[in-house]
Amino acid sequence: MIRKELVAASAEPLILSLLSKGESYGYAIIQEVKARSGGKLQWTDGMLYPVLHRMESRGLIKSRWGESETGRKRKYYSLKKDGKTAMARHQEQWSLIHSVLAGLQKGQFV
Amino acid sequence: MIRKELVAASAEPLILSLLSKGESYGYAIIQEVKARSGGKLQWTDGMLYPVLHRMESRGLIKSRWGESETGRKRKYYSLKKDGKTAMARHQEQWSLIHSVLAGLQKGQFV
């Protein structure tokens, strides 16, 4: 089980990166994150949907209602311009923390 | 300014890694994190002290009151056994998220 704080910190960067490869919808995002993490990241829908709603209200992503081949309704999300900017910022910040942590483990400064 | 969620997720791993190099105290931890991040990570004491208290109550670290050369009181923290275990777990989880993110970003340019 991944720590709650780490889930919170990684959710938005992961969603943005996923959507940068093309539009997707909630359920599929959960499946893809699980697959890409070897089953270790198991997001719940109760966690994901509020995140998507917040990101949409902040203008990072936009949504449209669509249908699957079988006629089931889906809400497809895609990146907006601000979302791409946010994604770049996230990557910078992750790199920073990661290098500080790596430096500590090796006894080096950034 | 680093995102709040990322601060929350990185605080405990950073503190554990710092203390694994030797005991330290609140104020010095803030300074060292700032130095090691090139000034980009600026923790506040209002954020750090509760984190230290929680980590101590969970048995990850222990504290002792000491004095500086000038006689000022300091609360020195050091790693306990559980803290070393927790540090290893944090490193695993960070590596996982980092590799998933890296995989997504790499695929984005293919």
Place this chain on the structure above:
DNA sequence: CACGATACATAGAGTCGTTATGTATGTCAA
């Protein structure tokens, strides 16, 4: 002697994941 740096502590407000619950449809086997 005033000011900034050092040093620790806590309360209130706001945010976020977790867990639980609700609604609804499609697939497949007994």
Place this chain on the structure above:
DNA sequence: TTGACATACATAACGACTCTATGTATCGTG
């Protein structure tokens, strides 16, 4: 046909956590 399971979205209550503000106290320096 019926039951179980996967698909698909949504929200509320709860607890945990950071941020901001505030308080206390000491030390060095001009």
